Amino acid sequence: MYQYDQYDQRIVNERVAQFRDQVRRRLSDELTEEEFLPLRLQNGLYMQRHAYMLRVAIPYGLLAAKQLRKLAHIAREYDRGYGHFSTRQNIQYNWMELERVPDVLAELASVEMHGIQTSGNCVRNITTDHFAGVAPDEAVDPRVLAELLRQWSTFQPEFAFLPRKFKIAISASKDDRAVVQMHDIGIYVYKNDAGETRIRVLAGAAAWAVPRSSARSSRTTCRGSTC
Numbered sequence: 001m002y003q004y005d006q007y008d009q010r011i012v013n014e015r016v017a018q019f020r021d022q023v024r025r026r027l028s029d030e031l032t033e034e035e036f037l038p039l040r041l042q043n044g045l046y047m048q049r050h051a052y053m054l055r056v057a058i059p060y061g062l063l064a065a066k067q068l069r070k071l072a073h074i075a076r077e078y079d080r081g082y083g084h085f086s087t088r089q090n091i092q093y094n095w096m097e098l099e100r101v102p103d104v105l106a107e108l109a110s111v112e113m114h115g116i117q118t119s120g121n122c123v124r125n126i127t128t129d130h131f132a133g134v135a136p137d138e139a140v141d142p143r144v145l146a147e148l149l150r151q152w153s154t155f156q157p158e159f160a161f162l163p164r165k166f167k168i169a170i171s172a173s174k175d176d177r178a179v180v181q182m183h184d185i186g187i188y189v190y191k192n193d194a195g196e197t198r199i200r201v202l203a204g205a206a207a208w209a210v211p212r213s214s215a216r217s218s219r220t221t222c223r224g225s226t227c
Contacts (some may be wrong), residue, residue, distance in 0.1 A: 020102035046116025061089035
């Protein structure tokens with residue numbers, strides 16, 4: 001598992017301090033809700049009908065024990081005792097009090113977690129097989145590639161304000177449990193007949209690009225500019 005270096009930790013800590021001041025200004029009406037909206041979305045905070053919802057990034061679904069314990073603590077201390085794991089391998093807390101969200105983000109930062117790029121029109125959480133690393137049918141461990149893509153796509157200014165949200169998934173198994181064809185970019189990692197590792201990239205769920213070993217699950221077609 002990737003661990004933060006001093007620069008990663010400093011960036012996340014600075015973001016917490018920045019957002020704490022933004023929340024203070026919103027609560028004092030120095031910021032309108034319209035002005036505050038893009039700021040909170042950059043930190044994974046949504047406004048729902050009855051409360052704020054905070055989405056926390058879990059890169060490619062991998063958690064350390066200390067992180068899982070921290071998520072449980074946040075659920076008990078700041079929410080209603082539970083969280084909701086999403087299809088994007090993140091976790092959501094649905095009953096956040098705005099004035100306490102900076103404290104939640106500080107708690108997350110203490111275990112190398114955050115809510116950055118979990119909402120808004122940006123490159124979202126990179127996902128992969130939930131059995132990655134232990135699946136008997138995987139060609140390689142896809143989490144390595146997922147981590148490289150996470151580092152490439154996080155904090156890139158050009159990926160923070162896209163025309164729409166953008167999702168990437170990776171599969172390295174014969175059975176596509178990551179459902180890569182449902183994503184903007186799908187990546188298959190597989191072995192060819194010579195036993196060499198190969199990567200195939202799908203843009204817009206192009207079924208024609210699926211390796212033979214996964215073809216049985218491919219029923220979509222390539223339409224227009226989605227290719």
